Amino acid sequence: xxxxxxxxxxxxxxxxxxxxxxxxxxxxxxxxxxxxxxxxxxxxxxxxxxxxxxxxxxxxxxxxxxxxxxxxxxxxxxxxxxxxxxxxxxxxxxxxxxxxxxxxxxxxxxxxxxx
Amino acid sequence: xxxxxxxxxxxxxxxxxxxxxxxxxxxxxxxxxxxxxxxxxxxxxxxxxxxxxxxxxxxxxxxxxxxxxxxxxxxxxxxxxxxxxxxxxxxxxxxxxxxxxxxxxxxxxxxxxxx
DNA sequence: CTGTATCCTTATTGATACTG
DNA sequence: CAGTATCAATAAGGATACAG
Numbered sequence: 095x096x097x098x099x100x101x102x103x104x105x106x107x108x109x110x111x112x113x114x115x116x117x118x119x120x121x122x123x124x125x126x127x128x129x130x131x132x133x134x135x136x137x138x139x140x141x142x143x144x145x146x147x148x149x150x151x152x153x154x155x156x157x158x159x160x161x162x163x164x165x166x167x168x169x170x171x172x173x174x175x176x177x178x179x180x181x182x183x184x185x186x187x188x189x190x191x192x193x194x195x196x197x198x199x200x201x202x203x204x205x206x207x208x209x
Numbered sequence: 210x211x212x213x214x215x216x217x218x219x220x221x222x223x224x225x226x227x228x229x230x231x232x233x234x235x236x237x238x239x240x241x242x243x244x245x246x247x248x249x250x251x252x253x254x255x256x257x258x259x260x261x262x263x264x265x266x267x268x269x270x271x272x273x274x275x276x277x278x279x280x281x282x283x284x285x286x287x288x289x290x291x292x293x294x295x296x297x298x299x300x301x302x303x304x305x306x307x308x309x310x311x312x313x314x315x316x317x318x319x320x321x322x323x324x
Numbered sequence: 325c326t327g328t329a330t331c332c333t334t335a336t337t338g339a340t341a342c343t344g
Numbered sequence: 345c346a347g348t349a350t351c352a353a354t355a356a357g358g359a360t361a362c363a364g
Binding site: 104109111112113115117118119121125129131132161189190191192193194195196198199 | 219221222223225227228229230232234240243244247276277278297305306308309310311312313314315316318
């Protein structure tokens, strides 16, 4: 990252992108956020929706998301636990939107053998 | 969006986001793309720029990026090899922009103990 | 210089069982 | 139901050496 190459902008942009990816990336994070967009869900319900995730991994992922304020754990009076997508997760809307658009375009490109 | 679980929109959105993340995510992909934004670079030059990456990992990452059309490998007449960021990588600009913006905002939130 | 091969260590999963 | 604990399997990463 020398002056001639990666300068101010680069030094701002790179860590910021990494920070965001650090929180979003991984096999399950986005899926969980999307899954919770359609309503609060219980642990087992989530596990069923996200086919293939183990309880251990789901547990860890939810903790991460909670730590970053994207999801909350809510215990109802009757004792059932619900995972709730926070309003803050909406701040990811633009990111998700661009991500999705690019993903769709990219797949299309591959299907057409443009790559 | 209304139904209780994951329906049409969800089923479109989820895999598209995953596809995109699959290509972008990881410790190095974004850094490499950013590093190459400031000009073509040789293998060793890249390795020096991206402090901490091993030759093996860099090699693998570059192959991935090449496969996905984001980067090209160009051999000059004198034999030197250059890694070049393709125009297609620009299609990631919106994604990166949103990612960066969110990353900045998120860090700010954490600094202010809002999470 | 541009990588690949190898070996070794560490992180991530998966499966299963088990507790409150 | 909502998880945790444990252990085995696998994947990913680092260090070093070396070939073209």
